[in-house]
Amino acid sequence: MRKISDNRTDELKQITDKARKLMVEALICAGCGHPGGAFSCIDILVALYFEVMNIDPGNPFRSDRDRFILSKGHSSVALYTALHLAGFIDLKTLLSFRQDNSLLCGHPDASKVPGVEANTGSLGHGLSVGVGLALAGKMNNDSYRVFVLMGDGETQEGSIWEAAMSASHYKLDNLIGIIDRNKIQIDGPTEKIMALEPYKDKWEAFGWKVREINGHNLQEIIMVLKAAPFVKGKPSLAIANTVKGKGISFMENNHEWHGRPLKGEHAEIARRETKSVN
Amino acid sequence: MPKKSLCGEYGRCLVEMGEKYPELVALEADLKESTQSIQFQQAFPQRHIEVGVAEQNMVGIAAGLALGGKLPVTHSFACFTSMRACEHIRTTVAYPRLNVKFVATHAGISAGSAGTTHHAIEDIAIMRSIPNMTVLAPGDAREIRQSIEAALNHQGPVYIRLATGDVEDVYGDSENFSIGRATELRKGSDVTIITTGTMMHAGVMAADKLKKDYGIEARVLQMASIKPIDRQAIIKAALDTGYIITIEEHNVLGGLGGAVSEIVAETGKAKVRRIGIKDRFSGTGSAAWIRQEEGLTIDEIINQTRAFLGKDEK
Numbered sequence: 001m002r003k004i005s006d007n008r009t010d011e012l013k014q015i016t017d018k019a020r021k022l023m024v025e026a027l028i029c030a031g032c033g034h035p036g037g038a039f040s041c042i043d044i045l046v047a048l049y050f051e052v053m054n055i056d057p058g059n060p061f062r063s064d065r066d067r068f069i070l071s072k073g074h075s076s077v078a079l080y081t082a083l084h085l086a087g088f089i090d091l092k093t094l095l096s097f098r099q100d101n102s103l104l105c106g107h108p109d110a111s112k113v114p115g116v117e118a119n120t121g122s123l124g125h126g127l128s129v130g131v132g133l134a135l136a137g138k139m140n141n142d143s144y145r146v147f148v149l150m151g152d153g154e155t156q157e158g159s160i161w162e163a164a165m166s167a168s169h170y171k172l173d174n175l176i177g178i179i180d181r182n183k184i185q186i187d188g189p190t191e192k193i194m195a196l197e198p199y200k201d202k203w204e205a206f207g208w209k210v211r212e213i214n215g216h217n218l219q220e221i222i223m224v225l226k227a228a229p230f231v232k233g234k235p236s237l238a239i240a241n242t243v244k245g246k247g248i249s250f251m252e253n254n255h256e257w258h259g260r261p262l263k264g265e266h267a268e269i270a271r272r273e274t275k276s277v278n
Numbered sequence: 279m280p281k282k283s284l285c286g287e288y289g290r291c292l293v294e295m296g297e298k299y300p301e302l303v304a305l306e307a308d309l310k311e312s313t314q315s316i317q318f319q320q321a322f323p324q325r326h327i328e329v330g331v332a333e334q335n336m337v338g339i340a341a342g343l344a345l346g347g348k349l350p351v352t353h354s355f356a357c358f359t360s361m362r363a364c365e366h367i368r369t370t371v372a373y374p375r376l377n378v379k380f381v382a383t384h385a386g387i388s389a390g391s392a393g394t395t396h397h398a399i400e401d402i403a404i405m406r407s408i409p410n411m412t413v414l415a416p417g418d419a420r421e422i423r424q425s426i427e428a429a430l431n432h433q434g435p436v437y438i439r440l441a442t443g444d445v446e447d448v449y450g451d452s453e454n455f456s457i458g459r460a461t462e463l464r465k466g467s468d469v470t471i472i473t474t475g476t477m478m479h480a481g482v483m484a485a486d487k488l489k490k491d492y493g494i495e496a497r498v499l500q501m502a503s504i505k506p507i508d509r510q511a512i513i514k515a516a517l518d519t520g521y522i523i524t525i526e527e528h529n530v531l532g533g534l535g536g537a538v539s540e541i542v543a544e545t546g547k548a549k550v551r552r553i554g555i556k557d558r559f560s561g562t563g564s565a566a567w568i569r570q571e572e573g574l575t576i577d578e579i580i581n582q583t584r585a586f587l588g589k590d591e592k
């Protein structure tokens with residue numbers, strides 16, 4: 001796989017900077033929402049929407065589009081921001097996030113927002129939907145791929161493992177799972193709340209080909225996701241090691257910022273830390 | 279009157295119950311600050327079991343704990359408790375009548391702009407259709423305390439539906455909750471307003487205004503015990519007042535309005551009007567905005583009552 005050029009990497013870096021700035025604004029406007037997990041996965045979303053996926057914002061329902069499912073639906077502000085920057089929704093809509101009569105619900109509603117493929121927010125649902133979409137793709141001889149982003153805490157749900165088993169059973173190499181492995185859930189560190197390790201081994205035992213990546217290194221995310229399927233005949237999983245709250249000093253690695261309203265002094269600091277771009 | 283956080287009040291109550299009932303064990307599914315089981319964890323770390331994001335497993339573990347002689351109380355949002363873990367509750371717990379209590383917070387649309395995934399407008403209907411299940415929906419601090427203690431003293435599964443948010447006290451010192459009994463909050467003979475959960479506040483305020491502004495005397499019954507329901511109080515209301523209005527932060531199908539209608543239909547003695555979520559998933563907005571959209575406000579209850587009685591001519 002060819003590396004992407006340094007120029008393009010710089011461009012993408014600027015897009016992630018802008019995305020962080022917009023997420024701060026949207027969260028401040030909303031007065032509620034889930035910052036931590038959004039900042040940990042935004043680099044992955046930018047990589048997907050700007051390099052990896054075959055999508056067409058002008059024609060969001062094109063049948064050959066790659067599909068993306070945000071199974072960790074509480075990180076909706078990251079998805080909406082990526083959709084805005086990619087051209088699916090306008091800025092006014094983005095900044096209406098979670099407000100009265102907005103199209104942008106706290107957890108995404110596919111019937112309201114172009115580019116959203118599934119209604120998520122109850123954890124543990126997205127991977128099964130991905131399995132179904134990937135199966136349909138195989139049945140219809142379609143070329144699209146299906147990407148499903150999960151939280152690490154989310155994978156404590158049993159339904160994730162039911163889906164994982166079925167994906168390898170049906171040899172769905174058009175399905176790519178991504179784990180936002182920030183090692184933090186709401187009540188604390190995943191390994192303290194309900195240990196996931198040995199995590200890679202678990203996924204491999206369920207028949208997936210697994211790669212670990214740095215979820216904030218755009219080069220690495222793009223190279224690895226573009227290379228999927230990692231092997232023919234198996235679903236692929238990228239465990240993306242990330243930092244919860246990445247980019248906002250007081251949020252980084254702090255479980256208290258999972259779902260705390262961004263306001264007052266914190267809002268000002270977050271604005272300052274993301275203001276570099278326009 | 280100062281408002282109180284319902285979940286905060288619940289958390290304090292659970293700690294007191296922990297002192298009183300040494301077998302009490304709290305289970306949590308990664309929402310301990312929202313449900314406030316964190317207070318119990320701080321007081322009794324050995325008796326607080328964190329299962330992570332795994333509500334079905336939580337219910338199964340609770341069943342096993344009950345079989346082992348413990349008094350388990352599970353914690354999660356009402357949507358995940360009543361729907362994600364539904365069959366586990368019904369088959370593993372309710373069928374053999376195990377002694378498990380389910381504390382289900384953020385019920386109705388009280389989770390606001392988190393949206394439909396986090397709302398529970400179906401849980402009363404689901405839970406009350408399960409045999410052996412007791413369903414409680416207390417609406418202020420005193421009623422929460424009394425219903426939690428009643429639930430712990432009751433042998434068998436109990437679903438306790440709580441809202442998130444701050445509410446004013448409605449119960450006075452003389453008002454008391456007990457399982458299977460309605461609490462009469464206002465006397466009246468023109469119409470009966472039956473409420474459940476936090477809607478009792480709006481019900482009482484509406485009744486006071488109906489009396490003051492329009493001379494309409496509304497009886498108000500708070501039905502925090504949805505199952506078993508107080509048949510006698512409902513039949514009496516039907517006979518005495520002829521008009522019954524139900525108010526709930528739940529779908530108008532299958533909840534309090536459904537339960538009351540089932541009984542009134544047997545008597546054929548009153549008309550029923552149900553105020554609740556109009557069998558639709560809400561738009562995005564704050565809980566207050568959604569309540570406005572669904573007519574779950576004091577003003578709308580007044581309008582509906584006057585229209586129902588044919589006393590809305592201008």
Ligand SMILES: Cc1ncc(C[n+]2csc(CCOP(=O)(O)OP(=O)(O)O)c2C)c(N)n1
Nearest residue numbers: 037121122123151152153154184185186308
């Ligand atoms: C079925 C279900 N149970 C509980 C919740 C509440 N909840 C929202 S996010 C979350 C923690 C998720 O942790 P993780 O997947 O690691 O998310 P991240 O750190 O990436 O934000 C929980 C328990 C939910 N949304 N769905």
